[in-house]
Amino acid sequence: MTEYSVRDGVAIIKLDNPPVNALGSKVRSGLDKHLKQANHDSEVTAVVIVGKGGKFCAGADIKEFGGGAKGPWITDIGDYCDKMRKPVVAAIEGMALGGGLEVALFCHYRIAVKTARVGQPEVQIGLIPGGGGTIRLPKAAGLKNALDIITTGNHVPAEKALKMGIIDQIVSGDIIEEGIKFAKSKIHIDTSIVCLRNKHVKVDGDVDKVAEAAMTKVKSKYRGAIAPIFCVRSVMNSARLPYQRGIDLEHEYFRDLQTSSQSQAMRYAFFAERAITKWQLPSGGNYRTKPLPVRSAGVIGAGTMGGGIALCLVTSGIPCILVEQSKEFLDKGMEIIKTQLMGTVRLGKMTADQAKQCMGILRSSVNIDDLKDVDLVIEAVFEDLKLKREIFEKLDRICKPSTILCTNTSTLDIDSIATATKRQDKVVGTHFFAPSYIMKLL
Ligand SMILES: NC(=O)c1ccc[n+]([C@@H]2O[C@H](COP(=O)([O-])OP(=O)(O)OC[C@H]3O[C@@H](n4cnc5c(N)ncnc54)[C@H](O)[C@@H]3O)[C@@H](O)[C@H]2O)c1
16 A cells, blocks of 8 residues: 655655555555654655655545544644654655645655646535645645635646645656655755745735635635535635644534535535446446447437537537427527537637537438438427327337437336337437536436
């Protein structure tokens, strides 16, 4: 879980928990043990912490949240590191996120390769950083930057992190060699001066005004969400309270949020989104079946749902033919799709070029026969069983035998729709949630 070696008088502690070196309790124990070992070893003058496999650390082991985790905690290890007189350097490749950044922040120095990213994404699972991040990050990056990073959860590229003061130097070349070189250049410097614990938070302007503005912003941007509010409170404590009091309150907030239904739901969604990419049986084994390729698709009905579903398909890179009953409805539907795409560009979620590419793979038609070659059809016409059965009967005749026929019905019996075809095993209910090009739930 952590490897220890000494090279040229510098101890190297390697976090080793593939794939992303998550900071589970065994990794924390190893880190704690090896920091103490390095401190007591008279041959060692400095320490470098790195991550194995080109990644520093992507954060805590989320499975430990919600209870049952064992110490040592990141803040305990940080307290020990704060007292060390040998410089400790975090040498970052890949990412230092969440608990990973908190480890880097208790080190006396941080160096990183240009492609590395840092961040505190805990808010995205309904939490605040709970390992000292809300107190140490403001001391490195200043109050406003820390508020922004912690309340959004956004990643910060290494060069930007350097400008903010989170990272001390960008390096190229072998990260361990660079770490050793950097650490050796710092052995005569008093670590208590560079230790973030002892630094003051840089505040641009009046603390109360900054706090008020940050609170107003998160309340309107993340309406109803609790975690961003506690992120602001805890970060503000870094500027208002002594270090230890801020850390104690951070623990308190973290514990409360951990058991909140919001965080539990967000953690559930986090795991669910990862689980869907794994094509596995409930027992954990793999399916022998290979997923069918969907090289092209058709959508019938260009109303509220059909338009959104077509957009969903083309933004996923699947060429789509949108079929309507009349030219008038088709033009109206296509206009709405264009407006929605432009809105996505305006919000910065897509470039104008990407939007153009999406429109390039979207065809429109008033002839259902055009769907004869597609791999998948999603029907989204009026909620009328007779109409849907007529359409499925037609699709069954027109489409190639392997085509999967889906209905977006909200309430109708899918079996009744399927019996209009001779391929009942290929008829599927696919109920999209509106607006279907935004909602992730299907
Ligand atoms: N609106 C929602 O929030 C929502 C959510 C989930 C599922 N659904 C379901 O999705 C389906 C569509 O709902 P909607 O809200 O998009 O309805 P809508 O009235 O906005 O759109 C239906 C479209 O189907 C077209 N149409 C009707 N007959 C057709 C035919 N023979 N060939 C081609 N096009 C035809 C109509 O011209 C219309 O544009 C319904 O089954 C509905 O229950 C709706």
